[in-house]
Amino acid sequence: MNEDFEPRIVGMFCNWCTYLAADLAGTSRMKYPPNVHVVRTMCSGRVDPQLILWAFRCGADGVLVGGCHFGDCHYQEGNHKAFRRILLLKQLLPQLGIEPERLRLEWISAAEADRLCAVIADFREQIRQLGPLRAPLEEEKMEHVPA
Amino acid sequence: MPNEHNVPALPRIGVYVCHCGTNIAARVDVAAVTEYASHLPYVSVAREYKYVCSDPGQELIKKDIEELKLNRVIVASCSPHLHEHTFRLTTQAGGINPYLFQMVNIREHVSWVTEDSAAATAKAKALVRAAVQRVVFHEELAPKSYPVHPQVLVVGGGIAGIHAALTLANAAKHVYLVEREPSIGGHMAKFDKTFPTLDCAACILTPKMTAVKAHPNITLLTYSEVTRVDGFVGNYRVQVKRKPRYVEENKCLGCLECITGCVYKDARYPSEFELGLGKRKPIYVPFPQAVPLVPVIDAETCILFKSGKCPKGCVKACGDRAAINFDQKEEVLELEVGAIILATGFQTFDAGRLPFYGYGLYPNVYTSLEVERLVNASGPTGGEIVLRDGRRPKRVGIIHCVGSRDDQTNRWCSRVCCMYSLKLAHLIKERTGAEVYNFYIDMRTPGKGFEEFYQRLLDEQVHFIRGRVGEVNDWAAIPEEEGKLIIRVEDTLIGIARRIPVDMVILSVGLEPQADAAEVRKLFNITSSAEGWFLERHPKLAPVNTFSDGIFLAGCCQGPKDIPDSVAQAGAAAAEALALIDKGCVELEPNTAWIDAEHCSGCQACVALCPFTAIRFDAERRVSVLNEALCKGCGTCVAACPSGAAQQHLFLDEELFAEVEGVLA
């Protein structure tokens, strides 16, 4: 493992839980590695599998999706849908030469800042073990390329 | 797609990086980030400023919009949950659509959580870059506006709920006050005196309780529980279950003759209100000042329900008023309200969880709440402070922090125990002349007049021993201890262990979330802290708001607090609800979805997915159609749509894809 490899991770966080947990981590001055760059969505149910693939294509070494615990979804059950989609996507990833471990879904409530920090640290370590992602995706896999 | 919204072809972006004093600047090289931003595509100007949210900061933005003809604004500062709204208004005031704004969170998500400056600066740059790429795709939008139902639902009839209900009712708003117990009043109704002024709880509470009953704008629903909540801010639909009390409220006059008439000549069942210290009949009112003053029949203990055979003394006593109705069934009400105030309160810590204090093992170990009843004139002993065997205690030990400040049980300080312990110490000393010992870890008397009250007790020669009690038991090591309860403690100020024999031990139990707080939280779709207290939107700036618009918090369901604080918070919650209702309409984030008929393949995947049934399938056009009024903007249909026909404002695919590309570029 390359000791000084710092993975690039995209965090796709639900506006109502994990994003707030990240805010709380801030206001409580907790410290965690800077690898995760957060993109906010209203619900983990908005996280489009293609968005995740796009992240990998743009050079992400890992993607962390954060949603509300089951039963806590602000939109009743968006997190269930995210769960199913990501389950499927994880099975697809190997065919694209991406280790499924590079995609992680976590339920982190607005109060669980400490857990968020732990998850981020742990995920970073996990990706460091895997090393940088070197699997260019075939073009046709990607439709949504911004104009 | 963007061009169908009339956005100028060439974006002109202004980027404003905030120092937030040193909050950001101490860790992030703001100058470097600004410099970096100024070279990003379409960025016309990039500035740093000490406090962008300040008036001069906002002025700066407005000026630039006008002079530099900006058509996009980015502010890199704190969390959007804090200031997104502020800066949208600024953008609007500058003369462009407020939604052509994007916020970058480089405080909570960067400067406060990153050790290394270089790394923090790099992360901030990436996030700014992402915003620049994203904002390019932003469209002009108008907030969605909906009418608001003028009624308010208040859940919980303790002092907080009562005060909130009255405040709203006095403002000519109609309030539904739902209480689970047969009477309103909550914990405060159990208290004798209130600290630090020692005015009698009943004397100040009962007028408010009767006012609730009498108020034309309040519908009081006791012995009832909320069972379902849906809808959204301004338009909540609530289902309330009314448990049968077998006495019809509208017919009952509150003469209570039915209770005298009951076949059971004397009360024999432990009274819930008296915490088992007193007894009640199967038909009873929890306490004399109960509101509504309407008896309840407890089917568990009523002989008619048990055996089917009973002379029905209560019915005879009620006579032609015929208020008693054994066939009463559970009733379900549907309410429509614009706002909801949760005042569901707390429960006291179960002292049995700490066996070494002997609660439940030694009869003369009481909880503080039990003692509140003992000292209460309308309590089981008529205010006489006597032990279970009738003796008057000569020495009393009050143990603080039972189930508070303890990693083994509850970590938090319950805030009220020090003061109510002082109050009980005073009352006991005053009425029995007993020697009273307080065992405390730290005396916490930070309220108005609290420290003075502490001083008063010192003058009354109450003993204060700094030390958390080790154990309470009946082991007499020396003859003088025979027949006593022995409190073993280290007197930490003197630094030696002491054994103190007493007749009565009072455990100052802490406050904790209601047993069913978790279910209630889910029911109303709000968040709670890890401990189970309902979570406010912001600890300082939005203390009574929740993350669900239109649902507000009052009293101890949000965290331990005393009566003044609960009342103040209830007032604040009422004001928030009032502001919402008086406006008459709510503006919602225009983050709703739409389906582009052109691209829709009619697969109907979205139809099944939508949790709010906002999407239906148009059979002849063979496309899905989305009803914006019902859409709440979760975007799950967008994520599912295989043809990209479903899109969500503020979270367009282009915007998200650009943002992701941006953070990684």
Added chain:
Amino acid sequence: MFPVRLKYEAELNRGFVYELSKIPGCERIWDCIQCGTCSGTCPLSIYMDYTPRTLIGMAREGFMDDILRSSTIWICSSCYVCTVRCPRKLKVTDLMYALKRYAIELGVNSKRHPLPTVAAEFRRLVTKYGRNPEGRLSMRVLIKCNPLSIFRMARLGRRLLMRGRFCLKRDVIQGRHAIRTMLQVIREGS
């Protein structure tokens, strides 16, 4: 005559608590709120010159010498009641062990306390035989600590002897060399 009750910062060992807090079980020494639960529950605190709570406070402030000289650490019989009751989950018993080790290591164990001797003898015998021949241990300790008490103990010894509960025969195991090797490895490791 009039002992001076004053502590100069210069006399304190500030590094002490940092070392302590690195020892397994002592991490939470910072969390102590000085509530006195440990001393309040401890059946032995009444014989100690400093109560456990005081000791923790002193440790945090660097009163190293006073602590290592105190009787407290030797009187603790490790009944763990403080550990299970501490509202800050501080493992007081482990802390006491750590302090005992310090005292023994630095040789500041006041002669009043036989435990250091016991420990030394215990180690010698266990390393030698692999088991602890109680009888021998107690004899040696008595001789070393206060020979006079032998007479006081003689009666008990005799009665136990008669009932076969006091055997001086040593209980040697085959693996005693293994034991030595293991302790060797540990010593080199540390």
Added chain:
Amino acid sequence: MKYVYFPGCCIHGSGRHCEEALFAVFEKLGIELEELPDWNCCGSTVYLAIDEPSMFALAARNLALTQKLGEKELFTPCAGCFLALHKTNDYLAQYPKLAEKVHRALAAVGLEYNGQVQVRHLVDILVNDYGLERLQSQVVRKLEGLRVVPYYGCQFIRPYPVFDDVYSPTSMDRLLECLGAEVVPYPLKTRCCGGPLAGMVGEVGYRLNYLLLKEAKRRNADLVVTSCPFCQFNLECYQDEISERYHEDVHIPTLFIAQVVGVALGIPREQLGFRRLLVSPEPALEKIKEVAHA
């Protein structure tokens, strides 16, 4: 049922009667014991005062030997050994640095340990494995009318809530009740006997035991029952010295739990090591008969 048996040092010395009773009882109940071959001292509390890793290494060797036998459980009647071994499991799991040291030491003597061996105490096995109903069915001589103080002591209930509550344990109470004895409410049942102090620092150790015995007598108990051979020694053997020192007769028969179970199972007392006791329980046990006849 079959267990690997870790006697612990004092059971081969001052605690021989405990082992005798243990064997007799287990034979009667049909529980087999296989002594852990070449076991060594668990390190006990004393060694912790010398060097932590060494103590854990000593204990770990026994656990490793057990694993070598392919067994998952190690049984010991001694509370001290129970804690030493159990704590080793816990700390090896909690502190990787420490574990690394210990594993190196084990490797040096061709042993390895995966932390999977459960440590079991006598009371745990009787109450939870054998089961109280089953035990009750074996009772031929109910201890009717016998007022017994269950003395738990410290180390098999603290600090680990392995099979009982750390604050107010009940396993021994339930065990004695199922034998028909009357359990005396005894607030000191988990109060320390001073362990090694009695032998070392008389003025302290004696007082601790004095208080325990005095309270037992004050509540007119006939018998004190301990869960640990070492506590049994402390409480029983110093009764003369204590009575002299405090000018108060605190003599009260003090038995190891296995001995009491043995009595209830009708095992002849010579097999229960009664002859090794300093304070004869006979007068107390007389009371049983009386009730039985009445």
